[in-house]
Amino acid sequence: MLLDTFETQGLLYNSNFKDSAGHGLQAYRGDLVLIEGEVADAMGRRKPPLATMIGSALLADSTQLLFVAGSLDELDHLKAFVEKYQPFFAPGLVVILYVVNIAKPMRVEVAGIGFTLLPLSDGLVWNELVDELNLEKSDFKGQSSAEKVNTLYQAALGYRPAYEQVALEVALTLTTNAKRGFHGAV
Numbered sequence: 001m002l003l004d005t006f007e008t009q010g011l012l013y014n015s016n017f018k019d020s021a022g023h024g025l026q027a028y029r030g031d032l033v034l035i036e037g038e039v040a041d042a043m044g045r046r047k048p049p050l051a052t053m054i055g056s057a058l059l060a061d062s063t064q065l066l067f068v069a070g071s072l073d074e075l076d077h078l079k080a081f082v083e084k085y086q087p088f089f090a091p092g093l094v095v096i097l098y099v100v101n102i103a104k105p106m107r108v109e110v111a112g113i114g115f116t117l118l119p120l121s122d123g124l125v126w127n128e129l130v131d132e133l134n135l136e137k138s139d140f141k142g143q144s145s146a147e148k149v150n151t152l153y154q155a156a157l158g159y160r161p162a163y164e165q166v167a168l169e170v171a172l173t174l175t176t177n178a179k180r181g182f183h184g185a186v
Contacts, residue, residue, distance in 0.1 A: 001026045002060040002088060010036070011084075013052055019146040021059060025066070027149035028058040029126070032070060034080040051077050053097075054180075055125035059153045064090035067153035071098040071125045075175050078108075078115065078168070086111050094156045096132070098125055101175045105163040108171050116161055117171065122181030133159055 003018050003026045012018065015030035031054050037047030056070030065088045072078060078097070093113050098120035105118045120128055133155040140148045166174075 001062050002064065003028050003058065006032075010046060013049055017145050019144065021144075021146035021150040023150075024061055025146075025150060026060055027146035028056070028060075029145065029149065030056065032056040032058065032081075034072075034077050034084060051080060053077070053081060057126065057129070057149050057152060059149050060088070061090070064088055065093055066090050067149070067156060068093065068095045069097065069125060069129050069152065069156075071100070071120060071180075073100050073180055075099050075102055075117070075172055078110065078117075082110050089113055094153065094159070096129060096156060096159070098123075098128060100180045101178045102171070103174065103176050103178075105161065106171055106174070107161065107163050107165045108168045109165070110168055116159070116163065119178075121178045 006012050007018060011033045012028060013031040013033050015028070018026065018028040021027040031052040033049045033052055035049060035051040037049050040047045051073070053070035053072060056068065058065060059067035065085065089111065095113060096116045096118070098118050100121045102117060102119045108115050108117060118132065129152060133152060135151070135155055140151055143151060
């Protein structure tokens with residue numbers, strides 16, 4: 001399965017789970033490596049990644065990504081995502097990304113795939129995505145974690161936001177200086 005390959009390659013980071021979602025599909029929640037860290041030693045171990053897609057939710061079949069959601073610190077990281085994972089894009093791949101340094105929602109098309117980009121500097125991707133797709137807790141009742149990702153995907157298939165469509169080059173000029181909000185012990 002594709003997500004097993006990603007795991008073997010060290011591309012799944014801070015994993016919550018990776019499991020079968022039924023029907024030959026596999027789901028993952030956690031961070032997805034966008035820019036790998038340097039090789040740290042002669043054994044090939046790497047330093048922590050330089051950039052990740054935080055709080056990602058992925059759904060894949062054996063060879064292709066069907067659904068991707070997550071959060072990017074910078075819109076510029078979208079290029080790193082496309083460069084690294086484009087060979088695995090399924091036709092009709094559904095992508096919804098929360099981006100810290102954008103001020104307004106928008107849509108862009110890259111590599112023939114439509115990306116919905118939403119501003120978010122503080123909050124959890126999963127909770128925001130459930131709200132964005134108008135899902136309720138009852139929609140997930142009795143489902144495994146992997147099946148819940150599939151439920152998000154099914155809802156996202158019919159998701160047609162009316163956000164402005166812009167070219168990626170234009171979107172990159174609309175960024176802000178916003179930084180991700182962190183909470184916890186000081």
